[in-house]
Amino acid sequence: MSMLKPLRDFTERDRVFDMVNPALRSPKLDVSHGTVLYLEDISVSFDGFRALNDLTLYIQAGELRCIIGPNGAGKTTMMDVITGKTRPDTGSAFFGQTIDLLRLSEPDIAQAGIGRKFQSPTVFEQHTVFENLELSMAGPRGVWAMLYARLNAEQREKIDSVLELTGLQDLRFALAGSLSHGQKQWLEIGMLLMQEPALLLVDEPVAGMTPQETERTAELLVSLAGERSVVVVEHDMEFVRSIARTVTVLHEGSVLAEGSMDQVQSNPKVVEVYLGEQV
Amino acid sequence: MTLQDHSAISRVMRSDRGIKWFVGLLLAAAVLLPLGHLLFPPESSLHVSTYTLGLVGKYMTYALLAVSIDLIWGYCGILSLGHTAFFALGGYAMGMYLMRQIGTRGVYGDPLLPDFMVFLNWDSLPWYWHGFDMFWFAAVMVVLAPGLLALVFGWFAFQSRVVGVYFSIITQALTFALLLAFFRNEMGFGGNNGLTDFKELLGFDLQASSTRVGLYVTSALALLAGVLVCRWIVASRFGRIIAAIRDSESRTRFIGYRVEHYKLWLFCFSAMLAGIAGALYVPQVGIINPGEFAPINSIEAVVWVAVGGRGTLYGAVVGAILVNYAKSYFTMAWPEAWLYALGVLFVLVTLFLPKGVLGLLQRFKRAES
Numbered sequence: 134m135s136m137l138k139p140l141r142d143f144t145e146r147d148r149v150f151d152m153v154n155p156a157l158r159s160p161k162l163d164v165s166h167g168t169v170l171y172l173e174d175i176s177v178s179f180d181g182f183r184a185l186n187d188l189t190l191y192i193q194a195g196e197l198r199c200i201i202g203p204n205g206a207g208k209t210t211m212m213d214v215i216t217g218k219t220r221p222d223t224g225s226a227f228f229g230q231t232i233d234l235l236r237l238s239e240p241d242i243a244q245a246g247i248g249r250k251f252q253s254p255t256v257f258e259q260h261t262v263f264e265n266l267e268l269s270m271a272g273p274r275g276v277w278a279m280l281y282a283r284l285n286a287e288q289r290e291k292i293d294s295v296l297e298l299t300g301l302q303d304l305r306f307a308l309a310g311s312l313s314h315g316q317k318q319w320l321e322i323g324m325l326l327m328q329e330p331a332l333l334l335v336d337e338p339v340a341g342m343t344p345q346e347t348e349r350t351a352e353l354l355v356s357l358a359g360e361r362s363v364v365v366v367e368h369d370m371e372f373v374r375s376i377a378r379t380v381t382v383l384h385e386g387s388v389l390a391e392g393s394m395d396q397v398q399s400n401p402k403v404v405e406v407y408l409g410e411q412v
Numbered sequence: 413m414t415l416q417d418h419s420a421i422s423r424v425m426r427s428d429r430g431i432k433w434f435v436g437l438l439l440a441a442a443v444l445l446p447l448g449h450l451l452f453p454p455e456s457s458l459h460v461s462t463y464t465l466g467l468v469g470k471y472m473t474y475a476l477l478a479v480s481i482d483l484i485w486g487y488c489g490i491l492s493l494g495h496t497a498f499f500a501l502g503g504y505a506m507g508m509y510l511m512r513q514i515g516t517r518g519v520y521g522d523p524l525l526p527d528f529m530v531f532l533n534w535d536s537l538p539w540y541w542h543g544f545d546m547f548w549f550a551a552v553m554v555v556l557a558p559g560l561l562a563l564v565f566g567w568f569a570f571q572s573r574v575v576g577v578y579f580s581i582i583t584q585a586l587t588f589a590l591l592l593a594f595f596r597n598e599m600g601f602g603g604n605n606g607l608t609d610f611k612e613l614l615g616f617d618l619q620a621s622s623t624r625v626g627l628y629v630t631s632a633l634a635l636l637a638g639v640l641v642c643r644w645i646v647a648s649r650f651g652r653i654i655a656a657i658r659d660s661e662s663r664t665r666f667i668g669y670r671v672e673h674y675k676l677w678l679f680c681f682s683a684m685l686a687g688i689a690g691a692l693y694v695p696q697v698g699i700i701n702p703g704e705f706a707p708i709n710s711i712e713a714v715v716w717v718a719v720g721g722r723g724t725l726y727g728a729v730v731g732a733i734l735v736n737y738a739k740s741y742f743t744m745a746w747p748e749a750w751l752y753a754l755g756v757l758f759v760l761v762t763l764f765l766p767k768g769v770l771g772l773l774q775r776f777k778r779a780e781s
């Protein structure tokens with residue numbers, strides 16, 4: 134009987150097929166309602182363990198949102214869902230009003246305008262710093278175009294400015310694999326900037342950075358918000374306090390509290406979850 | 413030097429001396445061996461025999477196959493253990509053309525049907541043999557047949573994200589399946605015996621020494637062109653993307669590249685290159701049979717690349733020539749030992765020379781300076 138299931142799908146008269154509803158390959162991002170990301174009732178389980186549990190979260194366009202939560206709260210898993218790495222069991226995820234993230238592949242999502250910095254820095258170690266930025270640069274991604282691609286003056290300037298911003302100008306021809314942990318963090322932030330995404334997902338950006346670098350990162354992220362939307366996951370509470378307007382606390386896969394840093398910190402549920410940890 | 417030069421060519425520059433040497437040596441070999449054959453009488457010690465020309469020409473086609481493997485393995489991390497399937501398909505396409513050229517000179521003298529078909533009592537030419545009387549058609553099939561197979565096979569494999577050792581295993585299965593299929597007489601490719609007894613190519617007698625010289629020079633030039641085109645590919649931004657895929661496939665996806673498309677394009681291109689190598693191989697050895705599909709051949713070709721040093725292209729050429737020279741020697745002196753020698757060679761290279769012979773040379777040079 135189970136073999137008939139796919140057939141039954143075809144006989145349902147009220148069903149609209151994907152092929153009729155062309156998957157919006159690169160539809161324009163529509164944030165006319167002021168919300169750039171809609172996550173609704175998202176659940177993800179790994180072997181019965183619920184990493185995300187009916188998670189509902191909205192991000193406003195131009196917002197800088199900080200997400201905190203104890204280890205294993207599901208912060209990284211949430212980013213995996215948004216970027217197409219993990220498919221949720223239930224729920225919906227929209228980028229603006231029109232782009233259904235659950236129907237797009239990872240590269241489609243990236244091209245639609247969502248950029249991501251990973252928790253542990255992941256750069257192309259066998260490529261130079263310059264090449265890492267070049268490959269991340271916004272623009273066409275087709276095979277034939279890349280065979281003939283040449284950097285024009287404007288693009289070179291763009292790379293130069295990002296090199297300067299990330300303090301890596303002197304290391305442009307160094308292999309990315311030879312960088313220190315903090316430098317790799319910067320390079321990955323630079324790669325994110327090169328992509329010029331509308332929504333930046335930044336997972337633990339300041340781990341391994343010196344206090345001065347942390348401060349610079351804070352400035353950078355604050356300056357990006359407004360034109361772009363930024364979601365930052367961080368354990369460093371000082372850092373979060375210095376940049377956050379709105380903080381969301383995740384716990385066991387769903388939202389525990391949301392509000393300003395002060396509101397969140399005085400919330401008894403949050404205090405309980407963080408018992409023993411300093412908030 | 414502009415920034416662009418740095419970004420695009422920095423990697424090429426580092427080994428640019430190598431490529432210049434390679435081009436120089438290959439051109440010299442393309443010119444000097446035929447001169448040695450044509451200018452000096454057979455008694456002279458400087459005379460190059462047709463046998464030697466054929467042997468070196470054969471090595472050149474092997475080298476081109478090795479380059480096609482290095483392009484996907486060394487630069488994109490795709491280890492194909494079935495690449496001689498594409499080589500053999502190119503070879504069969506050429507073989508079919510050569511069979512049709514035999515005409516009435518066959519044993520049975522049938523103007524249309526190759527001997528083996530007459531022998532099997534077939535009364536007409538199978539549909540897929542039509543067109544092969546024209547060289548241009550055969551030449552198109554030399555790249556189209558391997559290319560299409562790679563397209564279909566690669567599409568399924570890459571779309572299902574089959575990677576690493578699993579991919580290698582299914583490529584072995586692919587070439588093994590083709591081996592079994594081509595062994596069957598009903599397939600219409602001469603079964604066990606394959607295609608042989610060729611007479612002429614484009615009107616040139618295949619036994620004539622001038623034809624041998626022509627084939628040799630064509631092989632050398634094809635190898636040169638193959639290396640340079642691959643070089644151009646890996647030095648482009650496309651080349652940097654496939655290297656990024658090799659090092660971190662998922663990261664490449666997250667910055668917006670459709671990894672499957674890149675792999676598929678590269679795999680098809682590589683298969684076509686292997687097909688061209690096979691097409692040049694067949695008229696020089698005078699036969700193509702299902703044995704070329706044997707899985708061990710594909711593994712051998714990968715060993716050539718490993719021995720030479722992968723990720724340089726000309727390393728693959730050096731490896732193919734060295735190993736095949738050793739093989740020619742071994743199979744004369746001590747035939748049973750060859751497979752063992754090959755296995756030992758592979759283990760030794762993997763353990764002690766991860767960058768192959770070229771890596772060893774580079775290490776010596778660095779130690780000197």
Ligand SMILES: Nc1ncnc2c1ncn2[C@@H]1O[C@H](COP(=O)(O)OP(=O)(O)OP(=O)(O)O)[C@@H](O)[C@H]1O
Binds near residue numbers: 204
């Ligand atoms: N691929 C996976 N397979 C099985 N379990 C997983 C997988 N990915 C995540 N998990 C589990 O899901 C839970 C949530 O993990 P996640 O990485 O999202 O937490 P996090 O909030 O990012 O934590 P941290 O602050 O430590 O980075 C964890 O218990 C983790 O072990």
Ligand SMILES: [Mg+2]
Binds near residue numbers: 208210252336
């Ligand atoms: Mg995490």
